[in-house]
Amino acid sequence: MLRTALLVAGKDLRIEWRSKVGMVQVLPFAMAVLVLFAFALDGNRSTLRDVTPGLAWIAMLLSLLLGVQRAFGPETVDGALDALRLSGLEPAGVFLGKAAALAAQLLALGTLLGIGVALFYGPDAPGVGGWVVLVTTVVVATTGLAAVGTIYGALSAGIRVRDTLLPILVLPVVMPVLIAATRAVEASLGIRAELTDAWPWVGLLAVFTLAYTALGLLAFGPLLEET
Amino acid sequence: MEAVVDLHDAVVLLGRFPALAGVTVTIGAGELVVLRGPNGAGKTTLLRLCAGLLPRVRGTATVLGVDTEHGARALARRVGLLGHRNGLYEDLTARENLRFWGRAIGASRAEQDAALAALGIEGRLAEVAVGRLSAGQRRRTALAALAARRPELWLLDEPHTGLDTDGRDRLDGLLRAAVVAGATVVLASHDLDRVAALATRTLTLVGGRVVGDELASVSPVEGGDQC
Numbered sequence: 001m002l003r004t005a006l007l008v009a010g011k012d013l014r015i016e017w018r019s020k021v022g023m024v025q026v027l028p029f030a031m032a033v034l035v036l037f038a039f040a041l042d043g044n045r046s047t048l049r050d051v052t053p054g055l056a057w058i059a060m061l062l063s064l065l066l067g068v069q070r071a072f073g074p075e076t077v078d079g080a081l082d083a084l085r086l087s088g089l090e091p092a093g094v095f096l097g098k099a100a101a102l103a104a105q106l107l108a109l110g111t112l113l114g115i116g117v118a119l120f121y122g123p124d125a126p127g128v129g130g131w132v133v134l135v136t137t138v139v140v141a142t143t144g145l146a147a148v149g150t151i152y153g154a155l156s157a158g159i160r161v162r163d164t165l166l167p168i169l170v171l172p173v174v175m176p177v178l179i180a181a182t183r184a185v186e187a188s189l190g191i192r193a194e195l196t197d198a199w200p201w202v203g204l205l206a207v208f209t210l211a212y213t214a215l216g217l218l219a220f221g222p223l224l225e226e227t
Numbered sequence: 228m229e230a231v232v233d234l235h236d237a238v239v240l241l242g243r244f245p246a247l248a249g250v251t252v253t254i255g256a257g258e259l260v261v262l263r264g265p266n267g268a269g270k271t272t273l274l275r276l277c278a279g280l281l282p283r284v285r286g287t288a289t290v291l292g293v294d295t296e297h298g299a300r301a302l303a304r305r306v307g308l309l310g311h312r313n314g315l316y317e318d319l320t321a322r323e324n325l326r327f328w329g330r331a332i333g334a335s336r337a338e339q340d341a342a343l344a345a346l347g348i349e350g351r352l353a354e355v356a357v358g359r360l361s362a363g364q365r366r367r368t369a370l371a372a373l374a375a376r377r378p379e380l381w382l383l384d385e386p387h388t389g390l391d392t393d394g395r396d397r398l399d400g401l402l403r404a405a406v407v408a409g410a411t412v413v414l415a416s417h418d419l420d421r422v423a424a425l426a427t428r429t430l431t432l433v434g435g436r437v438v439g440d441e442l443a444s445v446s447p448v449e450g451g452d453q454c
Contacts (some may be wrong), residue, residue: 004331007327007330007331011316011319011327014318014319014323015316015318015319018318018319018356019318074316074317074318077317078312078313078314078315078316078317079310079311079312079313079314080314080315080316082278082280082299082308082310082312082314083308083314083328083372084331085280085298085299085300085303086278086279086280086299086302086303086304086306086307086308087303087304087328087331087332088300088303088304088331088332089331091300221300225298225299225300
């Protein structure tokens with residue numbers, strides 16, 4: 001399974017590296033979302049600082065949709081999905097590989113978004129404990145988002161209206177991530193909460209991530225067959 | 228002769244339309260069977276049923292001793308399908324595509340390179356992104372990926388489409404060599420003049436039913452060039 005995951009993740013990341021869609025489309029889109037929020041909130045720096053975590057995660061969720069579409073686009077554009085089904089690759093390995101590649105792209109995007117947030121919204125820098133919470137939250141949450149995105153990306157891959165269907169399927173499901181990740185990051189930055197308040201939210205994110213990873217490992221085979 | 232494909236009264240619905248309306252046919256090992264018939268006759272559906280990619284609603288369908296209801300994964304690595312689409316990743320080079328599909332099915336690098344060379348994708352051409360290749364060169368790359376699998380059953384849907392004369396000759400040689408090596412080939416084609424020289428048997432489909440079944444009077448496989 002690990003060998004399959006590495007093979008698929010390597011292929012997906014190589015395709016992304018070649019196409020540069022993440023760099024030239026998804027990142028500018030996410031940055032534009034941040035800037036638009038800044039304009040909408042009238043540039044009030046204290047307000048911006050307070051809402052920073054939520055806005056950053058909304059930008060991440062919207063970028064996730066583009067990332068998922070991008071992850072499954074190459075599988076559908078020339079019929080590679082059929083070849084994948086006939087390749088004999090373990091579906092659980094394919095799921096892990098695609099989710100890992102998506103998570104890696106989201107982590108890179110999250111890092112760059114964080115820099116953008118610091119520039120646009122100017123939140124106070126966290127302490128060491130805050131950094132630990134912040135990094136843990138981002139890693140766990142993006143992994144969970146990648147797991148959900150991979151499941152629903154496969155589910156919608158063979159559907160003609162997938163581009164419009166995907167947000168309807170994914171956004172309600174990732175609401176717990178939006179809430180928990182926002183609260184955890186707020187606590188890491190000392191916004192309306194103490195640092196210790198963050199860990200229950202991180203725990204919730206971990207449960208969410210484990211649950212959807214397990215679901216993906218079990219369900220990806222039937223999903224691929226039915227797509 | 229051992230049955231490689233054994234369909235009995237197989238019915239496949241596409242939506243509510245019976246794309247196969249009760250097909251009964253047995254294809255033995257080492258046959259090179261051409262499917263002919265007008266558009267919508269059910270040729271593509273028959274090929275996809277044999278690959279385990281479509282469910283049937285009635286009858287039986289066994290391929291290489293496996294019930295097709297078990298899905299494509301049950302037939303993986305033993306069956307190779309080339310449909311209307313090529314199943315390639317456009318952002319990867321021809322060689323990278325072969326590397327991915329080759330590693331997926333356990334073909335060695337030597338087998339992958341030999342398959343590319345057999346289809347005339349060599350040198351710098353193999354290092355060009357598939358999305359920048361001509362339609363014929365993409366088809367050659369897809370055929371190379373299929374050949375590297377060395378499947379027991381080749382399922383080809385209009386494989387000559389887009390190929391120039393040299394490409395068609397190379398494909399014909401490849402198919403003859405596969406049959407001599409013990410594989411079975413089923414191909415759908417409208418290019419009847421060319422495939423008549425290849426076929427050991429011709430099935431005619433109309434309206435989702437087999438209405439004609441002719442054996443070649445001589446063995447074209449033994450008379451042709453080897454690849």
